[in-house]
Amino acid sequence: ELKVEQNPLFLSMQEGKNYTIYCNYSTTSDRLYWYRQDPGKSLESLFVLLSNGAVKQEGRLMASLDTKARLSTLHITAAVHDLSATYFCAEWVSGGSEKLVFGKGTKLTVNP
Amino acid sequence: GAVVSQHPSRVICKSGTSVKIECRSLDFQATTMFWYRQFPKQSLMLMATSNEGSKATYEQGVEKDKFLINHASLTLSTLTVTSAHPEDSSFYICSAKRLAHEQFFGPGTRLTVL
Numbered sequence: 001e002l003k004v005e006q007n008p009l010f011l012s013m014q015e016g017k018n019y020t021i022y023c024n025y026s027t028t029s030d031r032l033y034w035y036r037q038d039p040g041k042s043l044e045s046l047f048v049l050l051s052n053g054a055v056k057q058e059g060r061l062m063a064s065l066d067t068k069a070r071l072s073t074l075h076i077t078a079a080v081h082d083l084s085a086t087y088f089c090a091e092w093v094s095g096g097s098e099k100l101v102f103g104k105g106t107k108l109t110v111n112p
Numbered sequence: 113g114a115v116v117s118q119h120p121s122r123v124i125c126k127s128g129t130s131v132k133i134e135c136r137s138l139d140f141q142a143t144t145m146f147w148y149r150q151f152p153k154q155s156l157m158l159m160a161t162s163n164e165g166s167k168a169t170y171e172q173g174v175e176k177d178k179f180l181i182n183h184a185s186l187t188l189s190t191l192t193v194t195s196a197h198p199e200d201s202s203f204y205i206c207s208a209k210r211l212a213h214e215q216f217f218g219p220g221t222r223l224t225v226l
Contacts, residue, residue, distance in 0.1 A: 041220070043217040045217070088155060088156070098161075099158050100146070100215065101158075102156045104155045105155050
């Protein structure tokens, strides 16, 4: 069964703190995506990770991929209120029907 | 980056009517488009994969006669919700695939069925 598990599902943190969101996936995929969604809006692409060991950073967010452990992480550094949103990871599944399989999302609230 | 549009952004209709949602890739050609549904506080669920010039591939549990998909050109896919009912109320999001690993999402259509 195709499964993408994120944890935590809810994260409340203070401004200035660091935290990591974890994403475990079930296949041997080497393509992993991170998206941000604000309330009432569609998805905004954050990172595309295409190989084992890939690390990408944008501002206070850094994503990494370990295909052997089937694990991706999204690390938040010195959080600010503007990062409050729901974050989804998704793995690209190929072979037969190709598609993105999404995790349940992590709702992040950054408190002042 | 590439732009994908959806129209309408919001629609309210009466139960039993049909609603058509358009998804357009504005600055690239997309042989494959995807349709997702998202219920409040839930993740995105893939409904179907739309391939230009061929029949859509529906995910298990999605009624193909209720959710009609047409991908008539390389820049346009449409989703028609036929005989809509309140339980079809949801946020419908399309995406278009440009290259092997690039997928761009539309802004979504919020459907409310009264």
